[in-house]
Amino acid sequence: MLGQMNPRSISVDVVSDVACPWCYLGKRRLERAMSLAPDVDVGVRWRPYRLDPTIPPEGISRNDYIVGKFGSLEAVRAAHERLEEYGRAEGIDYRFDLIARSADTTNAHRLIRWAHAEGKEDAVVERLFAAYFSEGKDIGGTSVLAAVAGDAGLDPVQIEARLATDEDRSAVAAEIEEAYRIGVTGVPCFIVGRRYAVAGAHPGETIAEAIRRAASEADDPVAPAVS
Numbered sequence: 001m002l003g004q005m006n007p008r009s010i011s012v013d014v015v016s017d018v019a020c021p022w023c024y025l026g027k028r029r030l031e032r033a034m035s036l037a038p039d040v041d042v043g044v045r046w047r048p049y050r051l052d053p054t055i056p057p058e059g060i061s062r063n064d065y066i067v068g069k070f071g072s073l074e075a076v077r078a079a080h081e082r083l084e085e086y087g088r089a090e091g092i093d094y095r096f097d098l099i100a101r102s103a104d105t106t107n108a109h110r111l112i113r114w115a116h117a118e119g120k121e122d123a124v125v126e127r128l129f130a131a132y133f134s135e136g137k138d139i140g141g142t143s144v145l146a147a148v149a150g151d152a153g154l155d156p157v158q159i160e161a162r163l164a165t166d167e168d169r170s171a172v173a174a175e176i177e178e179a180y181r182i183g184v185t186g187v188p189c190f191i192v193g194r195r196y197a198v199a200g201a202h203p204g205e206t207i208a209e210a211i212r213r214a215a216s217e218a219d220d221p222v223a224p225a226v227s
Contacts, residue, residue, distance in 0.1 A: 009041040010215045015179050015189040016125075017049045018108050018139060021083050021094060024129040025201040026188035028090035032204030033211060040215045045116065046125050048109035048175050049187045055104045059140045065102040086201075098136025107163055108139050109172045111149060114162065123152035193218055 014030065016023040034042050055065070063073060070076055080096045087094045108128055115124035127148045131137040137144045142163050150156035179189075190198040190207055193214030198207055 008039060008215050009043065010193040010211055010218060011043045011045065012193075012211065013045050013047050013191040015047045015049050015184050015191065016187050017051045017105055018112075018125065018128040018132060019103055019105050020049075020051055020187050021096075021133055022201045023188045024092055024094075024133055025083065025086055025090060026190070027125065027129065028092060029201055029204045030190065030207055032090075033207035036204055036208035037211045037215075040211055042211060044122065046112050046121055047179065047191075048105075048112070048172050049179050049184065049189075050105060050176055051187065052102075053176075055102055057104050057106070057140070059101040059103045059138060062099045062102050093134045095134050095136060098134075099132065100136060101138045101140070103132070103138055103140030105139065106169065106172060107142070107145055109176075110163065110168050111145050111159060113168055113172060114159070115149070115152060115154060118154060120152045120154055124148060124154070127151050 012030065014023075014026070016026070030044070034040075034044075052069075066073055066076055080094070084094045084096075086092075112121060112124055112128070115121045128139055131144065131148055132139045139145065139148070142160055145163060146156040146160040149159040184199075186199060188199075188201055190210070192198060192207075192210045195214045195217060196210045198210050
């Protein structure tokens with residue numbers, strides 16, 4: 001049973017895929033939103049999503065994936081340039097040229113789930129985004145995920161051993177299916193206080209307004225959307 005919470009406390013469930021560049025941008029903008037609403041105690045929980053569930057467990061060549069999905073590498077150039085510009089404004093160094101593989105992010109989401117239990121969720125999410133979008137690492141690879149875990153303060157040997165099992169695979173899949181079921185069709189999607197959904201990497205001011213509004217309307221303690 002949840003304990004009583006301060007009425008100015010609010011939950012923000014971020015439905016996200018760590019292979020989504022807009023989700024990295026959304027993380028920065030959420031952080032700004034929280035700084036703009038210092039009177040609200042915001043509890044953030046990262047929820048799994050797969051933008052493309054057809055990507056195989058071993059991943060796929062990034063170039064082959066882009067050509068297969070968009071027709072050519074040139075087709076995404078303008079979008080990448082726009083993200084690079086947005087990223088610079090938020091302190092993100094997007095290096096799309098370094099990404100060699102499009103990853104199945106199921107194991108990354110399992111790692112995030114375990115990190116939450118250890119109070120390391122934000123650090124793991126940050127490292128996953130940076131590893132993929134700034135360093136071009138294969139975040140579907142077990143060794144990369146173990147290294148990310150170690151960087152975030154978790155035991156990399158233990159994480160590598162857990163990734164070799166099916167632990168929490170079904171739980172992550174169930175959360176992803178729940179996101180599809182409730183109508184999440186794109187990420188990031190910020191579910192604020194279980195009252196408002198802010199879809200997309202909106203400016204921090206927009207997310208902050210949703211946080212303030214949900215906090216002012218909260219009469220009861222706010223529970224996470226999914227346990």
